[in-house]
Amino acid sequence: MNKSLVKTPMRVLDPLFRSTCFEEVSLGYNLDxxxxxxxxxxxxxxKPCVSMxxxxxxxxxxxxxxxxxxxxxxxxxxxxxSLLPGVCGRVCPQEAQCExxxxxxxxxxxxxxGRLERFVADYMRDKEDNxxxxxxxxxxxxxxxxxxxxxxxxxxxxxxxxxxxxxxDALHAFGGVLLYGIPEFRLPKAIVELEVQKLEKxxxxxxxxxxxxxxxxxEDLFLDGYQAIFIGTGAGxxxxxxxxxxxxxxxxxxxxxxxxxxxxxxxxxxAVTPIHIGRKVAVIGGGNVAMDAARSxxxxxxxxxxxxxxxxxxxxxxxxxxxxxxxxxxxxxxHQSHPIEIFGNESHFVKRIRCVKMGLGEKDASGRxxxxxIEGSSFDIDVDDVIIAIGTTPNPLIKITTPSLSTNTYxxxxxxxxGKTSMKGVYAGGDVVTGSATVISAMEAxxxxxxxxxxxxxxxxxxxxx
Amino acid sequence: xxxxxxxxxxxxxxxxxxxxxxxxTRHAMPGQFVMLRVERDGERIPMTIAASNQDQGTITxxxxxVGTTTRLLNELNIxxxxxxxxxxxxxxxxxxxLNKVLVVGGGVGCxxxxxxxxxxxxxxxxxxxxxxxxxxxxxxxxxxxxxYSNQSLLYTNDGTKxxxxxxxxxxxxxxxxxxxxxxxxxxxxxxxKAVSELTREKHIKxxxxxxxxxxxxxxxxxxxxxxVNDEIKFACVDGPxxxxxxxxxxxxxxxxxxYHEHERKTYDALCKLLEEKEx
Numbered sequence: 001m002n003k004s005l006v007k008t009p010m011r012v013l014d015p016l017f018r019s020t021c022f023e024e025v026s027l028g029y030n031l032d033x034x035x036x037x038x039x040x041x042x043x044x045x046x047k048p049c050v051s052m053x054x055x056x057x058x059x060x061x062x063x064x065x066x067x068x069x070x071x072x073x074x075x076x077x078x079x080x081x082s083l084l085p086g087v088c089g090r091v092c093p094q095e096a097q098c099e100x101x102x103x104x105x106x107x108x109x110x111x112x113x114g115r116l117e118r119f120v121a122d123y124m125r126d127k128e129d130n131x132x133x134x135x136x137x138x139x140x141x142x143x144x145x146x147x148x149x150x151x152x153x154x155x156x157x158x159x160x161x162x163x164x165x166x167x168x169d170a171l172h173a174f175g176g177v178l179l180y181g182i183p184e185f186r187l188p189k190a191i192v193e194l195e196v197q198k199l200e201k202x203x204x205x206x207x208x209x210x211x212x213x214x215x216x217x218x219e220d221l222f223l224d225g226y227q228a229i230f231i232g233t234g235a236g237x238x239x240x241x242x243x244x245x246x247x248x249x250x251x252x253x254x255x256x257x258x259x260x261x262x263x264x265x266x267x268x269x270x271a272v273t274p275i276h277i278g279r280k281v282a283v284i285g286g287g288n289v290a291m292d293a294a295r296s297x298x299x300x301x302x303x304x305x306x307x308x309x310x311x312x313x314x315x316x317x318x319x320x321x322x323x324x325x326x327x328x329x330x331x332x333x334x335h336q337s338h339p340i341e342i343f344g345n346e347s348h349f350v351k352r353i354r355c356v357k358m359g360l361g362e363k364d365a366s367g368r369x370x371x372x373x374i375e376g377s378s379f380d381i382d383v384d385d386v387i388i389a390i391g392t393t394p395n396p397l398i399k400i401t402t403p404s405l406s407t408n409t410y411x412x413x414x415x416x417x418x419g420k421t422s423m424k425g426v427y428a429g430g431d432v433v434t435g436s437a438t439v440i441s442a443m444e445a446x447x448x449x450x451x452x453x454x455x456x457x458x459x460x461x462x463x464x465x466x
Numbered sequence: 467x468x469x470x471x472x473x474x475x476x477x478x479x480x481x482x483x484x485x486x487x488x489x490x491t492r493h494a495m496p497g498q499f500v501m502l503r504v505e506r507d508g509e510r511i512p513m514t515i516a517a518s519n520q521d522q523g524t525i526t527x528x529x530x531x532v533g534t535t536t537r538l539l540n541e542l543n544i545x546x547x548x549x550x551x552x553x554x555x556x557x558x559x560x561x562x563x564l565n566k567v568l569v570v571g572g573g574v575g576c577x578x579x580x581x582x583x584x585x586x587x588x589x590x591x592x593x594x595x596x597x598x599x600x601x602x603x604x605x606x607x608x609x610x611x612x613x614y615s616n617q618s619l620l621y622t623n624d625g626t627k628x629x630x631x632x633x634x635x636x637x638x639x640x641x642x643x644x645x646x647x648x649x650x651x652x653x654x655x656x657x658x659k660a661v662s663e664l665t666r667e668k669h670i671k672x673x674x675x676x677x678x679x680x681x682x683x684x685x686x687x688x689x690x691x692x693x694v695n696d697e698i699k700f701a702c703v704d705g706p707x708x709x710x711x712x713x714x715x716x717x718x719x720x721x722x723x724x725y726h727e728h729e730r731k732t733y734d735a736l737c738k739l740l741e742e743k744e745x
Contacts, residue, residue, distance in 0.1 A: 170684050172503060172510070172550040180686075209552040211684060215489050236686040240698055247693055247717050249724040256687035264509065264681065272534055273509040273681070274728040348720040395685055397703070 002039035005108030010115055015328040019298045022184040022267055025325055026090070031069070034119040038066035040104060041111045048101035049113060054440045055447075057081040059098055059113055066116060075124045078117060083153045083447070086125065086191045087178060088440050089118025091288075095320045097440075125194065135203075138162040140457050143226040145212040145398070148176025149439045150232030150430030150446035152195060155204050157450035158230075163457070165204045166226070170211040171263065176234055177431075178439070180263040181255075183292050185299070186322070189262075213397035218405070218426060227460065228425045228453045231413060232446055235392040235431035241284065245342025246388075250276055250350035254285070254293045254389035261296050278384025280304045282353050284339055285389035286316040287436075291323065293387045294331045305331050306381060310338040310358045310371045336360065336371070340378065342386055354380050394432045410435060419449030420456075427453055468502075468551035471524060473544050476606035479531045480574055481540050482516075488523030490515075490553045496581040497559030497675065497707055500525065501683040503550035504538040511535045512680045514578040514706070515554060525551070528577030528606075534732045541740070555683045556706045559650070559673070561585055566592040568646045570633055570661055571611070572653020573599060578675055579652045580607055587614040594618070594644070596636035598653070602626035634660050641668050648673060651710060655719050662710030672710035676701045678718060679725070693717050 002008075011027040012018075018025050029037065041063040049059045058077050065074035078085045094100075094114035102110030140163050144155045147169040159165045173179055175192040200206055210216065212233075221229055238253035240246055257275070260266040264273035281297040283290050286309035294305045307326070309316060313335050316323060327333070336358045343352040357377035360369035394411045406414045406422035412435055413428040415421050421428050429445025431437055472484035490500060499514045517526035531540050542548070559582050561567070567586055571579030576597050586593040593614070598621040599605045605627050611618045619636040620628030629636070633653070641649070641664065649672045651661045658674040665672040678701050680690040685703040692699055693714035699705065 170552070171682065172552075209550055210489065211552060211555070214493070214555060214684075215553065216492065220492070236684070238686070238688040240688070246698070247691065247714075247721065249721055253688040256681060256689045259681055259687050265507065268507070270507045271509075272507060272732055274725040274732075276724065348723075397684060 002036055004040060007040075007109045007112040007115070008033050008037035010112070012325075015325075015330070018185065019295070019329040022299055024188050025185050026321070028122055029115055029119040031071070031123070034066055034116055034123075035069060037112050037116060038063045041067075042103055044103050048103065049098040049111075052101050053081075053098045054438070055081045055444045057098075057117070062120065063111070063113075063116060066120065071120055071123045072127075074120045078120055082117075082440070082443065083156055084149060084195060084439070084443055085117050086121035087149070087187060087195070088443070089114050089116075089121055090187050091182060091319075091438075092440050093319045093438060125191075135160060135162040138164070138457075140164065140228070140461070141166065141226045142453060142457075143168065143212075143221045143229045144232065145230065146170075146176055146232040146234055146430075146432075147174040147196070147206075148178060148232060148234050148430060148442060150234075150432075150442040150449075151176065151230065152199065152446070153443040154230045154232060154429070154446035154450045154453075155199055156202070157447050158453060159199065159202045159204050161450075161454050166207055167199065167204050168207050168210045168212055170209070172208055173263065174206060174208065176232075180259045181289065181292070183258065183262055183296050185295065186292065211397060213399075213401050218398065218402045218423070222425070228427065228457055230446070230449050230453065231398060231421070231426065231428040231432060232430045232442070233395055233398060233432045234442075235436045236395045237393045237411075238388070239391050239393065241339060241388060241390065243339060243341055245344060245350070248342055248344040248350050249348050250278060250385045251342060252385065252387045254283070254289045254387050255392065257293050257387050258289070258296065261300070267296075267300060275300065276385060277301050278350070280306075280381075280383045281385040281387065282306045282308055282339075282381060282383045283387045283389055284308050285391070286311065286318060286335075287389065287391070288318045288322055290389035291318045291326050291331075293389050295326055295329060297385065297387065298329055298331065302385070306334055306383070307331055308334045308337050308339060308353075308355060310336065311368060312336055312360065315368045334381075338371070338373070339386075350384055350386055351382065352380050353383050353386055354378055392431075392436050394435070418452035419445065420452060425456065468548040470542055470544050470546050470548070472526075473542075476528065477604050480528060480577075480604075480606055481531070482526065482528050483539075484524045484526045485548060485551060486523055487525045487551050490525050490551070491518045491520040491523055494518035494525065494554040495558035496561075496585045497578075498554035498556050499683070499706060500527070500551055500553030501555065501680070502539070502548055502552075504535055504542070504548060506549065508538065508549075509535055510550070510681055510683070512555070512677065512683055512702075514675070514677075516577045516581055518554075525553075528574065530574040533729050534736050537733065537736055537740070552683070555702055557704070559585070559707060561589065561591065564591055564647045566644075566646050567594075568637070568640055568644075568649045569593060569595045569615075570637055570649065570651040570653070571595065571597040572633055572651075572657040573604065575653030575657075575675075576607060576611070579650070580610055582650055582652075583611060583614050592616050594640055594646075596621070596633045596640065598622070598633035598636075598657070599627075600624070632660075633657060634664060637661050637664055641665060641670060646670055651675075655715055655722070658710060659715040662713070662715075666711050673707050674710040674713060675707050676705055676713070676718065678722060
């Protein structure tokens, strides 16, 4: 038993060094550190952590194996519930999920569950031989649209059941938001590539550069012999602030900024895709995407980077670790502030942003205090770039060419509890259903839908036999 | 993959290329575009579809060498492959409701105007055309405009071929003499702006095809946003065609210059590299 009140520290790159490059910030535990941290787990009978995990990983179970040094077994326990532990260990908001109810937290810090999950995945990465056993082939073809966490997990589960799975993506590479959204310094792309390669080895057919809704419609997929379809196209459509100055050069959506950096590698010398690197950069928003954009700007060479967020620091939706890292890297936080206008220079480039201070009133529907403008509190910040990271909505391309697919007022596809949409044989999950949410909930939705699709296809084949 | 099946030099800087991409031909229509990438570290650029042949599974593009990626594209030859080619993107040109149309093309924009003229002709609509180029050597496919238009006016700025002057003069003349349901203009932004000003006075609905800075082409990045009737629209999803009377052209002209310096630099570096290679 390790009685330390704080988590075993995780080695990180020095803030001064790391804010000049895109290398991964957190270095993870080694075996000794992981075993030491595992010994902080009390293995409580009522397992509160499990109840707060969206995919119900047997957390005390896998930690028990780490204590014994049997990482292989720990990995198999996690794998029963999660397909992407290397990803989720890095990007899950653990402090709001499993770690939030850890008994150790009553006095001190919770067990570092996320760090341990990541350790297990990393430790097993090069050791794991192709644990995918032969499947009993089935003839039915299924189409998975979008290769983000929902699509990856849905494709995995259906292929394991023997279906002929095709995974489509609109971009020229696979991984969806894991690829274009989350930066290299937080989630190395090699980890995502490995997950995609695993699927390919299992026999999933990968088709890039195909935009369902444009290249092929949902109807085309049925005509081409696909018997069930999963839509996991995410929430990719960026929102704007609706303030004057958003058309100025140097104003980016976080999607554009991060896509230029992550997908198109604008940070590398040899990349052709350009990015405007301001001396001073303002990022609007307080989520993980805002942190990613701000820290990317710093790495690209910006001298001063500001986060402008309308609520207080405590209410920021970003992962705690990301906020800490951002502060360490010198990102300046203007909390309880909100932009009202962006000003440009004579060549139409951003030069200044005007903000107002926000007060916080009664709690609103989200359980957070509702911000209101404090009269006469406006202030200006000189900046060269403004990055808008205030959220995204689902991409409408499939809906436009598939009128019979039901969506709600926010453009999210509506599903029943099994993941079924309003169209026969069509399932959906992840951000396209919920709006921007977490990797782990998208993964869970993909797996749930895979299960429902399996039932549907079984029934279909029974009906044919009758 | 996306193999180049045909390549023709139309002028000094304009190339016609036919590429094998059967999946795109399934739904490709005039007015739509593709995104392409030439090499691994390359950028994604939009390119309007000049022709689509479903039987042969081919897409034709006509492009002018203006920067790094178009230069690299022009270096490829028959039998070479593009690494990425995706589409069809954007909305199609709506022509079913029209009877009499004036199509205006400027420079390489004629490559996009041409399939619209042909489609109108094939649907037995009356179509007139006005096309313009800098000089005689820059003129291409004027014979095709001649062939499929009711009447076709050709302008060169220096008068070395056809009439001397700018397309606006032809447009002014034709909309004075005739009544059109719609004017469709494709070319440089300044030209589309000028023609839209002329037709505004006459209250003739005018459609322009915009080509802003774009990355994904699927509505994800918002880089291609344009102000239309004071609202933010995405050229990739809501366009690329918009009502020319509602487009904020000046804003778009300025936005398109955003990476000018970088583009010049990478282009010059590439040209130098290619020259050295040749030596």
